[in-house]
Amino acid sequence: MIENYRNSFLKEVEANVEEGEWVKMCMQCGVCSGSCPLGKFWDHPPQELFMMIRAGQRDQVLGSDSMWMCTSCYNCIVRCPRELPITHIMHGLAHYAKRQGLVPANQPTAKFAQKFWDNLMTKGRVNEFKLGLSLYFMNGFGEGIKVAMKNQKLGMNMLKAKRMNPKEIMGGHTVEDLSGFQQAIKKATELEDARIAQPGG
Amino acid sequence: MAKREYAFYPGCSSQKGASSSNLMTSVRTMCEELDIQLNEIPDWNCCAASIGYAGGGELPRLTLSARNIALSEKHHAGQDLVATCAACWLSTREAAERLEEDAGLMAEANQALAEADLALKNQTPIKHMVEVLIEDIGYEEMGAKVKKPLAGIKIASYVGCQTNRPFGIVGESFENPVYLDKMIDTLGGESIPGYEKKVQCCGGALAFSEPEKSQEMVKGIIEAAYDHGADMIATPCPVCQMNVEVYQPDINATYGTKFNMPVVYYSNLMAVAYGRNAKDAALDGQIIRAKKLDELAAK
Structure with a gap:
């Protein structure tokens, strides 16, 4: 009988979004929305996103920048009376929006999150120095210089405490079996792509 | 001979010259005093923390943690895996649980790991250092060393x-x-x-x-x-x-x-x-x- 209530977007989410099969379990109590530390900035808090998915509002959901404001604090997960893995669904929706090319332009966390992933894939470990630089310059060169100047003192403080190392620009920490590492993640990506590309999931 | 041994996952920010290298130094000192031996997992990789999701889908991210657990099981068999970083611990434990619950994902993760000649058994308890202190050492022993x-x-x-x-x-x-x-x-x-x-x-x-x-x-x-x-x-x-x-x-x-x-x-x-x-x-x-x-x- 449940099939009657499941529109095509809900089915799409269930098939393609990480932990998406949980969306239909939401009972609309709103505890997640009230528990979210950045909830006041979300156009659509989790409870609302779940209802919108069930109402078939595909573009409004995937084009929203709300789920990109998830700080991964897990308040919503531990408080949800129905134990929905809400944090993971937010990550899943964000990733799926990225896959569909529907992320709002210049969404800062979407840009940073992509840079983080690209950074860690390069050497298998995060290069904090390069990540910091790429963050400064993610809105263009002119803006980057301004941000770098503003954060100069912070950088000097970190340097002095030996918690930042400019030599990382030369390469930095790495996994030794870099090709094995990259092959494994490439394979995982291919397997997932093939699964999600299937029509109707 | 140390009293307790663990496979250790330090994480990116704990490395030399990184933002929590001071955590690493103080943890090593603390472990010396508490007779804890940390055996670093050889060639561990980043866990993608909680922000890797834009570029990395579910399976690639699970595979990152699966590789670390597989390396731990290969080189430090039988030892609990310990992390000092909240994000490292969370990602690794989350991956272990999800792969345990989902046989399909587990099979795919192992298919991916085969590319690096690794295999995941997924039988390793994943612990935070604080759990080691509270559950394995205990307040009494922590206090006795003061x-x-x-x-x-x-x-x-x-x-x-x-x-x-x-x-x-x-x-x-x-x-x-x-x-x-x-x-x-x-x-x-x-x-x-x-x-x-x-x-x-x-x-x-x-x-x-x-x-x-x-x-x-x-x-x-x-x-x-x-x-x-x-x-x-x-x-x-x-x-x-x-x-x-x-x-x-x-x-x-x-x-x-x-x-x-x-x-x-x-x-x-x-x-x-x-x-x-x-x-x-x-x-x-x-x-x-x-x-x-x-x-x-x-x-």
């Missing part, structure tokens, strides 16, 4: 998010965990059980992408510590430590506050209480010096 009690030092315990949720420490509440207070008391310090911001989010990775929103939350965390008369804030989490310590000048500039609140790790406290010097306790890793710890370490 040479210099943290007498007269008032410390706000800031547990934060990811050490506390969604897994947390067995027997502790998500909303009001008390283990860090108990650890502070055990070390002879003065805890602040009524510190209301103990599990407030600091913004996590959004401190980088949404600094204003994050700093507004950090402001509350520091303000409450001052309200309770704290000398310093202590935390188990590298992201919490960094976010609450290093942006204080920015917060002061935005809000006209005069914050200068030290933010230390539990391991800094333990290294000092166990009688080690400032260098071993990594007190030189503070951007805002913890003067009372400096003084005690110099005694």
Whole structure:
């Protein structure tokens, strides 16, 4: 009988979004929305996103920048009376929006999150120095210089405490079996792509 | 011969010259004193933390953690896997649980790992260092090693998010965990059980992408510590430590506050209480010096 209530977007989410099969379990109590530390900035808090998915509002959901404001604090997960893995669904929706090319332009966390992933894939470990630089310059060169100047003192403080190392620009920490590492993640990506590309999931 | 041995996953930020290298130094000192041997997992990789999801889908991210667990099982068979970083612990344990529950994902993760000649058995308990301290060592033994009690030092315990949720420490509440207070008391310090911001989010990775929103939350965390008369804030989490310590000048500039609140790790406290010097306790890793710890370490 449940099939009657499941529109095509809900089915799409269930098939393609990480932990998406949980969306239909939401009972609309709103505890997640009230528990979210950045909830006041979300156009659509989790409870609302779940209802919108069930109402078939595909573009409004995937084009929203709300789920990109998830700080991964897990308040919503531990408080949800129905134990929905809400944090993971937010990550899943964000990733799926990225896959569909529907992320709002210049969404800062979407840009940073992509840079983080690209950074860690390069050497298998995060290069904090390069990540910091790429963050400064993610809105263009002119803006980057301004941000770098503003954060100069912070950088000097970190340097002095030996918690930042400019030599990382030369390469930095790495996994030794870099090709094995990259092959494994490439394979995982291919397997997932093939699964999600299937029509109707 | 050390009494206890663990496979150890240090994580990116703990490496030399990285943002929580001071956590690493103080943890190593603490482990020396507690007779804990950490066997680093050879060739471990990044866990993707909680911000890798834009570029990395579910399976690629699970495979990152699967590779670490597989390496641990290959090189340190039979040893529990321990992480000091909240995000490392969370990602690894989350991956272990999801792969345990989903045979399809487990098969795919192993198919991916085969590319690197690795195989995951997924039979390794994944622990946070705090679990090792509380469950394997215990408060009594932690207290027995104290040479210099943290007498007269008032410390706000800031547990934060990811050490506390969604897994947390067995027997502790998500909303009001008390283990860090108990650890502070055990070390002879003065805890602040009524510190209301103990599990407030600091913004996590959004401190980088949404600094204003994050700093507004950090402001509350520091303000409450001052309200309770704290000398310093202590935390188990590298992201919490960094976010609450290093942006204080920015917060002061935005809000006209005069914050200068030290933010230390539990391991800094333990290294000092166990009688080690400032260098071993990594007190030189503070951007805002913890003067009372400096003084005690110099005694």
